[in-house]
Amino acid sequence: MLSREHFWQYACDVYRSEQVQQVLLECQDLHGKNVNLCLFLDYLSTLSIQLNTQQLQSLMRCVEHADKTILQPYRATRQQVKSQHHTYPDYPSLRKSLLATELELEKLQQYLLIETANHLCLKHDMQSANNLTLYLPKPLADRFAYAKT
Template sequence: MNSPICTTAFWHFSCDLYALSGVQDALLYAQHQDAKNVNILLLLRYLETLHIQLDQQQLDSLKQCTLEFDRLFLAPHRLIRANFKATYSLHPTYSTVRKSLLNSELLLEKLQQTLLIQQLEQTKLQTNPMANNLALYTDSLTLIALLRQS
């Protein structure tokens, strides 16, 4: 099957899902408490809406794809943002700098999404109208239900 995955459509899907009530908090909890990658969770849900089922090997390749990018770029950026907030929250330029840091983090998140899709494009995708990708990655039924509310 040729890849029906569009990076722009995936980004918009992610933004829309992330904006739903409770989703941001649940995803950040999964990221911080369960060491889950938010972009993988969003991609797994997106693929379900496209009726694409991944196997464990494909999921493992996605997890591997995110490890180095998280370590080299996203984790240090998040640390800078947190340290800046803790140190300079009362500085007159705080809101401007914070907004810039948030925007650059979003650009990194968007890049990671592109990398994930490129990784998937190297595999053979299988259609399945009952796709259940989230269950491959998390055992949190609450999180799965929340992400499937869309």
């Protein structure tokens, strides 16, 4: 069984790198890819777990649903508050609270990924596991791998 706490810690450790952040935000903003899914696919690779295309599709459906129903509406609200109410006297406190809530929603999405993966029949001990190449164009997957080093 995969652990949400272990994955969260892994994601935080990897995302601390400014170069990793740049690559992942490019994946998100220019290629429509999900940052949590990218991190999760890499996490599985570090555990020597290789996914197949059907398993990837299950994980993609999971993040797409969470994005559509939870994260995107929340981000739109946060952006609206930022653009229309930034002069509110307590805006700094409100912004901090909104960002903290968004972080909790990201954790929820990661939990959903773990729950979905724990119901899949995963192949362990695959020494050359590289799940990101199933999801990202190879040059982006290579840039991510390089940014992690």
